Amino acid sequence: MKRFVLIAALALLGAGVIAGPGSAASFNDTVPCPASGALLVCPKAQVGQPYSLQLIATGGCDTYWWEFTVGGLPPGLSLSRTGLISGTPTATGGTEPWVQVHDLTAPEGGPSWCGGDNKSQRQFVFNVAPGLSIQQQSVPGGTIGQAYSQQFTALAVTNLNPVQGSPAQVTWSVKSGSLPAGVTLSPSGQLSGTPTAEGSFTFVVLATGGGGTTDTETETLTVRQPLVLSAFGAAKAEVGAAFSHAQTATGGSGAFTWSISKGALPSGLVLGNDGTITGKPALPGRYSFTVTATDSESRSKSEDVTLVVASKLAVKTSKLKSAHAGVAYRSKILTSGGAGPFTWRVAGKLPAGFRLGKTGLLFGTPTKAGVYRATVTVVDSLGVSAKKSLTLVVK
Numbered sequence: 554m555k556r557f558v559l560i561a562a563l564a565l566l567g568a569g570v571i572a573g574p575g576s577a578a579s580f581n582d583t584v585p586c587p588a589s590g591a592l593l594v595c596p597k598a599q600v601g602q603p604y605s606l607q608l609i610a611t612g613g614c615d616t617y618w619w620e621f622t623v624g625g626l627p628p629g630l631s632l633s634r635t636g637l638i639s640g641t642p643t644a645t646g647g648t649e650p651w652v653q654v655h656d657l658t659a660p661e662g663g664p665s666w667c668g669g670d671n672k673s674q675r676q677f678v679f680n681v682a683p684g685l686s687i688q689q690q691s692v693p694g695g696t697i698g699q700a701y702s703q704q705f706t707a708l709a710v711t712n713l714n715p716v717q718g719s720p721a722q723v724t725w726s727v728k729s730g731s732l733p734a735g736v737t738l739s740p741s742g743q744l745s746g747t748p749t750a751e752g753s754f755t756f757v758v759l760a761t762g763g764g765g766t767t768d769t770e771t772e773t774l775t776v777r778q779p780l781v782l783s784a785f786g787a788a789k790a791e792v793g794a795a796f797s798h799a800q801t802a803t804g805g806s807g808a809f810t811w812s813i814s815k816g817a818l819p820s821g822l823v824l825g826n827d828g829t830i831t832g833k834p835a836l837p838g839r840y841s842f843t844v845t846a847t848d849s850e851s852r853s854k855s856e857d858v859t860l861v862v863a864s865k866l867a868v869k870t871s872k873l874k875s876a877h878a879g880v881a882y883r884s885k886i887l888t889s890g891g892a893g894p895f896t897w898r899v900a901g902k903l904p905a906g907f908r909l910g911k912t913g914l915l916f917g918t919p920t921k922a923g924v925y926r927a928t929v930t931v932v933d934s935l936g937v938s939a940k941k942s943l944t945l946v947v948k
Contacts, residue, residue: 577671578613578654585609586677592649593677598630598642599684599766600710608636614656614667622674624650627681629713643713647680683709685721685768687760694806694850695733695748695776705742707760707768723760728769730756733776748776780805780854782846789892790819790834790862794935800828805848814855816842819862837864837890866891866933868941876904876919876947886913886943891933901927904947919947 582588585606586595598604610617619636626632629643636654653674657663686708695701709721725742732738733754736746742760755773783801790796802809811828818824821835828846840860847853869887876882886909888895899909902925907917909929925947930940 601684606638610654616657616663622651642681687770703744723762728757728759778804792865802846808849809846814845834862864890
C-alpha cells in the first residue's frame with residue numbers, strides 16, 4: 554500500500570476518520586501530527602523560517618487529494634492538492650482548520666479500480682512561534698596585527714511585514730567554514746581577536762535560541778595589510794600662491810576615500826578624491842586639521858596636520874637711510890610674509906662697490922656723493938616675488 558512521507562520538519566495529519574462506505578481513507582494519530590484529544594497538533598512553524606510538511610493518509614484507494622473544509626493555514630503557508638503544506642510563515646499565531654482527504658478516483662487519475670471517494674476529515678492545530686533572525690548582513694574587514702571586535706545580535710521576529718520583534722537570547726557558534734587565525738567567536742556572539750594572516754575567510758554563523766529555534770548567516774571576513782598614510786611633511790603655503798600637496802595610502806583594500814575628519818582646510822584649499830590638497834590659500838594663519846583615508850572595507854587611517862599659511866610676500870622697506878662717502882654702509886632690506894628661504898637681486902644703479910647680499914643686506918663703502926636709484930627683487934621658495942624701487946642718497 555502506498556504511503557506519503559514527511560518531507561521536512563513540519564507535518565500535518567493525524568488519525569480518526571469519518572468513514573464512508575467501504576474502507577475509508579484515514580489519518581494517523583501519531584505522525585506527523587500527534588493527537589491531543591480530538592485535535593491533531595502539528596509541529597510548530599517559525600516566523601521567517603521555511604516550512605515543509607507532507608500529509609499522510611492510509612486506507613481507501615491508496616491515492617489521495619486534500620483540501621480545507623473549514624478555516625485555513627497561518628499567513629505564508631499553503632496546502633497543495635497533493636497534501637504538501639509549505640511556505641514561510643510571516644507572523645506568529647495559530648489556526649485550527651478542518652482538513653479533508655479524498656480518494657483519487659479512476660476518473661480523476663487514480664487507480665482504475667478506485668470507483669468511489671471514501672473521504673475523511675479531521676480538525677488540526679497549526680501554531681507559528683517567533684523565529685530567529687540574525688541581524689548582521691556583513692562584517693567589517695580586519696587588519697593584520699590590529700585588534701578586531703564585532704558583536705552579533707539576533708531578533709525574535711514576530712512579524713515580517715513590517716519586521717517586528719525583540720532582542721533574542723541565543724547561543725552563538727560557527728557551524729561551518731573557518732575564522733581568520735587569531736579570531737574567535739564567543740557563545741555570547743562576540744567576534745574578536747587579532748588577525749595574524751591576510752586573506753578572505755568565509756564561515757557560517759549559527760544562532761540557537763530556546764525551543765530549538767535557529768538561524769544561520771554566511772559571513773566573509775577579509776583581512777588586509779595595515780593601512781599606511783604617507784607623511785604630510787613640512788608643506789609650505791602662502792596667500793595667493795598655488796598650492797598642491799599629494800598624499801598616498803597603502804595597505805587595506807587599495808581603494809580609498811579621503812576626508813577631513815576634524816578641523817578644516819584653509820580657505821581656498823580643497824581635498825581631492827585622490828588625496829591631493831590643491832588651491833590658493835585666501836587667508837594667512839596656522840591651521841590644524843585631520844586627514845583620514847578610508848578603504849572600501851571600512852578601515853581607516855588618520856593623520857593630524859598643521860599647515861601654516863604665510864601672508865603674501867612683500868618688501869617692507871620703503872626708504873633707505875642715507876650714506877656718507879668714505880664711510881662703510883650697512884642696511885637690511887626688510888620683508889614681510891612669504892615662505893623662506895629667499896633669494897635677492899638688484900637692478901639699476903648703486904654706488905661703486907655696493908652689494909646686495911643673500912639675506913637682503915645692502916652693504917659697501919661709497920666713494921662719491923650722489924643720488925642712486927635701484928629696484929630690488931626678492932623671490933621666496935614658492936616662486937613668489939616682490940619688488941621695490943629704492944633711492945640711496947650718498948652725502
